[in-house]
Amino acid sequence: MTWQVAVTLLQTPSFILPSPVSVAQALATEAGGLLVNSWVTLYESLIGLGIACMLAFGTALVMDRWQLLYQSFYPLLVISQTLPVMVLGPLLSLWFGFGMAPKIILVILMSYFPIIVAFSEALGKVSTDQIRFLQTMGAKNWQVYRILKIPQGMQGFFAGLRIAATYCVSGAIIGEWLSAEAGLGYYMIRVKNGYQIDKVFAAIFCVIILSLALNLGTWALQKGYYRLLIQGRKPTS
Amino acid sequence: MTWQVAVTLLQTPSFILPSPVSVAQALATEAGGLLVNSWVTLYESLIGLGIACMLAFGTALVMDRWQLLYQSFYPLLVISQTLPVMVLGPLLSLWFGFGMAPKIILVILMSYFPIIVAFSEALGKVSTDQIRFLQTMGAKNWQVYRILKIPQGMQGFFAGLRIAATYCVSGAIIGEWLSAEAGLGYYMIRVKNGYQIDKVFAAIFCVIILSLALNLGTWALQKGYYRLLIQGRKPTS
Amino acid sequence: MIMTITLTHVGLTLDDLEILRDVTATITDGSFVSLIAPSGAGKSTLLKLLTGLLTPTTGTLQVAGQPITGLNTTFSYLPQTDMLLPWYDVDQNITLYQRINHQPIDHDHVTALLTLFGLVDYRHFLPHQLSGGMRQRVALLRTMLNPADYRLLDEPFGALDAMTRGLMQDWLLSLPADLQKTTLLVTHDIEEAIYLSDRILVLSARPAHVIRDIALTPTHRDRQWLATQAPLKAEIYELLRSAESTSMS
Amino acid sequence: MIMTITLTHVGLTLDDLEILRDVTATITDGSFVSLIAPSGAGKSTLLKLLTGLLTPTTGTLQVAGQPITGLNTTFSYLPQTDMLLPWYDVDQNITLYQRINHQPIDHDHVTALLTLFGLVDYRHFLPHQLSGGMRQRVALLRTMLNPADYRLLDEPFGALDAMTRGLMQDWLLSLPADLQKTTLLVTHDIEEAIYLSDRILVLSARPAHVIRDIALTPTHRDRQWLATQAPLKAEIYELLRSAESTSMS
Amino acid sequence: GNSKNQATNSTSTKKLTDVSIVLDYVPNTNHTGLYVAKDKGYFKDAGLNVKIIEPGDNATSIGMVGANKAQFGVSYQEDVTYAHADGKNIPVKAIATVLKHNTSGFVSKANSGITSPKDFAGKTYAGWQTPSEEAVLKAVMRNAGVNPKSLKIVGATGDGPKSLGKKNDIQWWFQGWDVIRAKNAGIKVNYMPLRKLDKRLDYYTPVIITNNTQLQKDPKVVKAFMAATKKGYQDAIAHPKADAKILHKYAKDDDLSFLEDSQAFLSANYTDNAAKWGQMDAKVWNNYTGFMKEYGLIKKAIPAKTLYTNQYVGD
Ligand SMILES: Nc1ncnc2c1ncn2[C@@H]1O[C@H](COP(=O)(O)OP(=O)(O)OP(=O)(O)O)[C@@H](O)[C@H]1O
């Protein structure tokens, strides 16, 4: 594996990059705690990602409908992504306390942006001819969305979701660094401050598993959506 | 402005969220230093973003050509996005020292992912019928890319670039937190540690300006690209 | 009140390109009018003006005394490109109007039409699984199931083989009176125009304007009669040729 | 060596749908062969097999003695959908072959052809600025500028008005011998097939197979002669009708 | 049986007041007294339900306590001073010091030859990148007669004792925590206590703080809280070994033996007079305020009175 090679070749001190073997050992001994903490982080990530999806879906539609809104809202979106956690952190704990809320909000903040950008982009690409054609058939605006724009735009939505699913676990972790009682981020901070780098990497291993799982989930969702959209039609010869 | 309203309504203590007035004052008094530091950060961001663009462009093409590569490389991409700075930081300064390199590498890490995901997605959407048609005309693989796939995929590339342009300044800032001698991140951590929250926000203001400027830049690039692609053709009646 | 479509001095310029010039025509209620013109003249553009997809640069368009301003649902419109929705199967695509307007679907009627159009075995196929001609028939069926008072058909039979085309033409003619609606048909097939229309408008090449308005009132319309119309066919062909050459200058 | 296209017991099943069944045919070098069949029979599919876009389920295809395996550049192919590149203008689209194969472009020749095709004023237009018939002419021109030995034309005149269509047909016939290439033409217009072809293959409805192979060897081919071919036209029309009805059972 | 017990217990006790305290760092031996007070029920006896909030990375308790999101916090003299400097007036006040003396100092690898600030020249220091850190380094190097500019200051990358002597030469450690951890890991270091380098640097770290709202609205709760806390620390002074075990319940990721060693050191250093644990001296506050002003960290001196009070740990 590249990792073992890197460790060996680059002679990276083990306090910076522990050997896979010691990480595996840490994984084994800490399995119980990691599982519990992973569960907390996964929970926060899923809730946050879910809310971000719904928010991004809704606002992208609204902003697509009223383009002026998009143009004035977009800079705010960019700004929301540039605020460093250093500043957001205290604000979030001030407004939302030390519970799960601030973590979920961070997940939302990190997931919302890629989804809305990619979804908006895809919505904007739908052919106006096709839209107008539907309108000559009496389609109201919401029907144009239901029948045409959403089915076509979902491609972008899922591309954004895939990026978001990759970031959202990091969002939860960063949230847990602010203050927490459980979760992989909390665990990571504690073992890191104890200089137990092998355990830090064991936690990262869990983060990676969660991120990959969420990513797989988005592929499954995408498949499911298209299956629902094109209801199991097969040529019946 | 929402901000002033938030400060007033929520009675946020000024040591967590300073009033716009005091931030403006800080901006005025610190203008010189902020400018110099912004320049450093912008420089790192631009270099990083540029390299990320080229890398993402190249690798997306390679991975599109050999789908197996994509499938095996994609999880690695996801993993690269989940590694927390806490772990990356020491590794980067170990391997690349304390200069600009580790900051630029962080920018690349953060920018590369959205570009390659969105670009790959768009490349994958190109109609196989159209590709095969070009091949019956004798088009080699690279010509299929030049003539068809790239022009069509650039839409996704620019969507990804827009997301990346939003993240890349943050990448530079985080890099500067790790260790730096200049840059907005360096400035920020120092004034924050001195509890000069108004100056922290003044620095954030600069970050926002930089991010928005880079974003605008991507729109300009996109426009320029399409102008180049469709060389000023207008109906000549 | 007489329900008519009226075009008064309609002109259209797009991107500095004059497409229609001073088109004036009246299409009375219940008539079947064909539009014949060289390729690229502006026929499709004219239909787009009626549906409101485009706005004229000069002149006015009226339907039943009401001016056309912007998109409207007065017409049942078959565009030149089929505009089938790729994620809907044949069944769903043809009943789009009913789905949009929450109207009940007469399934027996739909099945009968599908059979007639030779599509009944393909009702659960997606558009990409159909041949060019099949797509066109699906689009035509969708238009026929739209109950609007006027029909605008842009090349509905262009991709059909001679036999299927004849079948469809005969079917159109044989429709009961209540399904016979005011129709504006764009076609490249002169025989088809003669066979189906009460009136044929021949347009010049771009910028299009009406160069001939031919009324047809046969006592009985069938293929036999059509065979006797060779002189008219030749005349229209000649008109097209001259229309093309004047514009070429 | 005789350059021929040979189809031997070619069958194709896609998605559990039998499209071609046991198609056997030989197209000798230099001949112009038309393919006539009901809509949805499998004509376009047959052309796709030749270009290698699809692989047959059974049987073999050969060109000049070489079996066709996968994509090949033996054919100059005009697909049923025009496949114009939206970011290239008319000029760039028609010279695509030359651009791809780094061959010099004979600008005078191109301009002459553009004039003939009525597109010379539109050479800098993008595809979305063209009418349906204009797009089709651009696609045809692109195919004609491809120097491959064999031509596969899928409904090249479907969207053209009678006059333009006639013009193109006459032009095709009048091409000098060295530009007359072995051609397989898919058409819905029986008259067109008679006018242009040395041989007409009539296919049944899906699953398509050859139901009639008609050889035509007029001493002199012109519109006059064409007018005398009404019986053949009627015969082919009858064939199509029977082909359709057998498949309907 | 256990749950029944708890149920009867909670119904019999009177209603508890909820308060929270934000720590300055992951749970460590500086916090033992708090955990002992919680674990042994001292808080409950005082009518308090105390929630101990662990902070994250780079978080400071000042803001949260100042905004009354938490009633108490663990902070540092320096931060409390900053909180009042230059018109900021964050309404917090120190109400006890955990340690009587500053037990932190610079460290270098034992064989590095760096044994005093005069050896710092040309070396690399890794720290938190705060202005005061830089000032302290400047002061001690100047005292030693070397040019402060010759020291390279970089941000610590969080890899602690093991990177010392490899990626950097000098770090700033707490004697009762990092130095002991290093010793347990077999790393030998030179330790240069700050208070020996400059008298003014013997400031209080860490301190327990509260906010003015709490002080004005409910001083009784502050009193009760501090009484219980004091009891906790006194307990820890008396029973280092047993209380290290209690802390270990809350800091599971640290070895018990390490916690015991650390606790042994701290129990001996919390104070030299258990009865007076937590009390502060105006001189210490003024000394460091003076230092901060001299090095331009703050613009105006702040009277010690606004920064701390001994009222709640008993004068
Ligand atoms: N968006 C546009 N911009 C500029 N010119 C356009 C645009 N759309 C159409 N045209 C031009 O308008 C003219 C008429 O187009 P239209 O599609 O109406 O022709 P048509 O009569 O329907 O032809 P066909 O029989 O080939 O379908 C053409 O010359 C075309 O180039």
Ligand SMILES: Nc1ncnc2c1ncn2[C@@H]1O[C@H](COP(=O)(O)OP(=O)(O)OP(=O)(O)O)[C@@H](O)[C@H]1O
């Ligand atoms: N991808 C596919 N999956 C399933 N069936 C397909 C697919 N593509 C084509 N078909 C079927 O193959 C048959 C023949 O299609 P083809 O396009 O070859 O017809 P055609 O003879 O060219 O008809 P037309 O004259 O209408 O263009 C049709 O019945 C069509 O439904």
Ligand SMILES: [Mg+2]
């Ligand atoms: Mg048209």
Ligand SMILES: [Mg+2]
């Ligand atoms: Mg076809």
